[in-house]
Amino acid sequence: MAYDHTDIEKKAREKWAGLDLYSTDLLDASRELYYLLVEFPYPSGDLHIGHWYAFAVTDIYARLLRARGKNVLFPIGFDAFGLPAENAAIKNGVDPKEWTYTNMERMREQLATMGASFDWSKEVVTCDPEYYHWTQWLFVKLFEHKLAERKEAAVKWCPKDQTVLANEQVQDGCCERCGTPIEEKWLTQWFFKITDYAERLLDGLETLPWRNEIKDAQRAWIGKSEGAKLKFKVQGVSDKEIEVFTTRPDTVFGATYVVLAPEHPLLSDVGFTKSYMNGEEVEKYVKATTKKTERERSENKEKTGVKLEGVVAINPATKEEIPIFIADYVLASYGTGAVMAVPAHDERDFEFAQTVIASETRSDPQSFIKLVVEPDLVVVKSWGREWINGKEISLLDEIRAGRYPYTGNGTLVNSGEFTGRNSEEVKWDIVKAAGGEKTTQYRLRDWLVSRQRYWGCPIPIAYNPEGKPHAIPPEHLPWLLPTDVDFLPKADPPSAGTPSKSPLASSKELKERVTKIFGEDWTPEYDTLDTFVDSSWYFLRYLDPKDSHNFSDTAFMKKWLPIDRYSGGAEHTTMHLLYSRFFIKALYDLALVPVDEPYAERFNRGIILGPDGQKMSKSKGNVVNPDEFVQNYGADAVRIYLAFIGPYNEPGSYPWNLDGVAAMRKFLERIVRLAERAHDTAEVPEAIQQALARASVKVVDDGDRFKFNTAVAALMILTNELEAFPALPKKALKQLIVMLAPFAPHLTEHVWEKLGGKGSVHQQLWPAATLAAVEEREVVVQVNGKRRGSLALATSTSESDAVIAARIIPAVVAALGGKEPVRVVYVPGKVLNLVVPR
RNA sequence: GGGCGAGUAGCCGAAUUGGUACAGGCGCAUGGCUUAGGACCAUGUCUCGCAAGAGGUGAGGGUUCGAGUCCCUCCUCGCCCACCA
DSSP states (O other): OOOOHHHHHHHHHHHHHHHTTTOOOTTOOSSOEEEEEEOOOOOOSSOOHHHHHHHHHHHHHHHHHHHTTOEEEOOOEEOOOSHHHHHHHHHHOOOHHHHHHHHHHHHHHHHHHTTOOOOGGGOEETTSHHHHHHHHHHHHHHHHTTSEEEEEEEEEEETTTTEEEOGGGEETTEETTTOOBOEEEEEEEEEEOGGGGHHHHHHHHHHOOOOHHHHHHHHHHHOEEEEEEEEEEETTSTTOEEEEEESOGGGGGGOOEEEEOTTOGGGGOHHHHTTSSOHHHHHHHHHHHHHSBHHHHHHOOSOOOEEEEEEEEEOTTTOOEEEEEEOTTSOTTSTTSEEEEOTTTOHHHHHHIIIIIHHHHOSOGGGGOOOOEEOOHHHHHHHOEEEETTEEEEHHHHHHTTSSOOOSOOEEOSOGGGTTSBHHHHHHHHHHHTTOEEEEEESOOOEEOEESOSSSEEOOEEEOTTOOEEEOOGGGOSOOOOSSOOOSOOSSOOOTTSOOOOGGGGOHHHHHHHHHHHOTTOEEOOOEEOHHHHTTSHHHHTTOTTOSSOSSOHHHHHHHOSBSEEEEEGGGTTTHHHHHHHHHHHHHHTTSSSOSOSBSOEEEEOEEEOTTSSOOOTTTTOOOOHHHHHHHHOHHHHHHHHHHSSOTTSOOEEEOOTTHHHHHHHHHHHHHHHHHTEEOOSOOOHHHHHHHHHHHHHHHHHHHTTOHHHHHHHHHHHHHHHHTOSSEEHHHHHHHHHHHTTTSHHHHHHHHHHTTOOSOGGGSOOOOOOOOOOOEEEEEEEETTEEEEEEEEETTOOHHHHHHHHTTSHHHHHHHTTOOOSEEEEETTTEEEEEOOO
16 A cells, blocks of 8 residues: 555545534534634745644644544635735835735645634634724724723834834834834824733733743733832922832832933923923934834933923922933833932942033932941841952942932932831832822723724724714725725834824825714824734634624623633744734723633643754744655655654744654554454454553643643554554554544544545544553652562552562662661552661 | 742653652664565663662752652753833
8 A cells, every 4th residue: 555645635624624523513502512713824925844844733632632533624715905006016016915825825736735624714804894894893893992092192103114103113223124123103093991901911920720831921921019109299389299119119209309201291391391492402412313213222221311401300208309311211101201219229320420411410319329228237148249440349238328329228318208118118108299190000001902004994984074083984995905095105204293104195096084083183093903803703703704794793702711721932922912812802891702711721731843943034044944844755744743843831942853754654554464464353453442442531631731742752652553463454544543533634534545444544433442451550660769670560459568578689688788677668550668777 | 130940861752749760652672574674573772789778850959748749049051021210
């Protein structure tokens, strides 16, 4: 029986299609329901190794679950809006829609060659009006409940893609998509109020059984910090005050100046700007910093800033007059965009005092360093010595001399009535005394969802003549993406208050549509939605993608949610995963979905490296093309290899071994040969039954843990064991084939037929594992923890009987050296340790 | 700089709760079969040792009858965040 994989795979797929094997009957509750989700792909055009790793391996689990009698929903679709389609349009003049749909067609065919058992009848395509109709409907719901709102804020801008980006989409100060250094702008944009849910997003993590890496990454991203808002009155301009956020209000007595971010709103407040004399210099600095990319701002270690001349703020604790600066080390987008500077107790403020203050005020920077917290002597004792400038000096002396910022807690000094108290203990009393209020800040920013791009879901909003946004009424949804549009991005970035330069602004049809519905002087929203909005709810739509009355079916949602297991990439931890958790929580509050966490389990898979152990990249020339291997060795060999390459339950990185797929091919060929010599014997020998049962249990356990590497190893061991039997019953071999079927769906279908199996191998139930209660197990006998022999003992053997048996072993007798054990440690079935005095 | 994770053979990796360290695969070696084979089969493959045995999971220490697994210090690598007040 030759193994012609091309022919075998083609025939197997035709057979499955004929039997309609993978359509899920959502109403069939006679079996246990299981919703297995894998992140849907972007239709980039070609299936690469990452796609195979994502879909083929998750498919193994879908098939395992079905074999175990579960009613499995394993859907697929396309995250089809997005920048690459539009960029292709700009570059090659093709219609983004055509580009996208052509790619999807190709990818459907390619996905089929994997042997993936997706239920295509529930396919979801986010750029179909039937889908984005409901994205828009959900947007309107959020808008009506003030969870979607327009506001002015410091936002990230990509000068190449000509669009704003969400905070999460900036990596290393660069645009996630194109790598261009991003700029910060102050703009009016649409936001989802994810910060309202910060606390609940944190709470929800407590009960989720996800791996800690994922939960910790989300916690870090949300970045909760407890602190206080304090108000610094501006002297001379009575109604102005500068509000700062600090996590260390206990150091307020040491605040010797205040710093505003260059984008701080006060700097565009006429009442305030006329209060200082060096307006020109300030404006120059502001302009210079806003021009800088975020990367330039953070890479430049040297701090810069300008003092506002002729105006001072009042420290609310000391009532002293202190200078005001602007400096770009203060972020406009965090806290209040202003900080109180305590150079004695904050490294950044200390550095600023050493450099900028020295040059800006012509006074001794030391006069700004006011010690208010002294390290407790206990602390100093344990780490109190440091080498500074090559000399060993008491750190306490350095701190007292103002030559070293001390950022820990300790005893307050120079702090009025609080002097002598513990800084941590009186922190909140100081807030009260200074007239401030306790607040919690989050690193998480509201989710910016507007994009100045064409190929996205149109935001279903129109503006009245006063510029107030109104939702497009439901009867006009889907709010279609116009086609009479010039995609080319406009050169100038938008600025606050100016009309949008988005591609949609060039559509006459869109404007006419708005005029017709709302009247003259009304204008459409020209921005489109971030594609992460599309993907925040797609898994709800899978339940009934053709429903034209609802975004999803309530009865189905009650049955099938939450998703049992979600398989995806680690790169989505702080983006998609966080966004969709927020989205579901918001919809839960609006009573639209029955659960407030979407995913019961989440598994982040790893990545496949090139054969050289480096990340695959065209420039390194180490890209592995899966098609080549599929052609030479078959899809099944590639599937098994990917399952075998490493544990799927942790986001490690695994180098592609050039001989690996060939090895799996050899394994499959051994299976074929094994099938050829199987007999119609009626009885399956006990030893074979046990080998089958061991594999059956192991594969199920490992599968549930997403450890397909050891599951494959178990099947290899089983194959080795079966090969050793001269007479192989077909019955036994069929069980091996059923267990191998999830991994190698095509070949096993072929072999199943050859063995005379009925129907499809994929309709067979998992072999019941009747592991004989093993009476005897090998027990290791140790003397003082050293292995001295072993015994085959029933698990029911008592400790004293075990000791008697052990004391007959010569090596044990020798090791005991005539001494009596003073202690015996006996773990039945595992170990017997005799402890003697040394 | 901060957070998280990981270091086991020539390579990828096994080792559910602390209980025989290195399963399975690759690679390599020897032999068989063969006109030949990069096919297939068999055997071997952590180190030292003829053997009995001893040592061995990045380094050092600790807890324990017993540590790859737990604790402390350090080193290296990876990922994420990064002037977040």
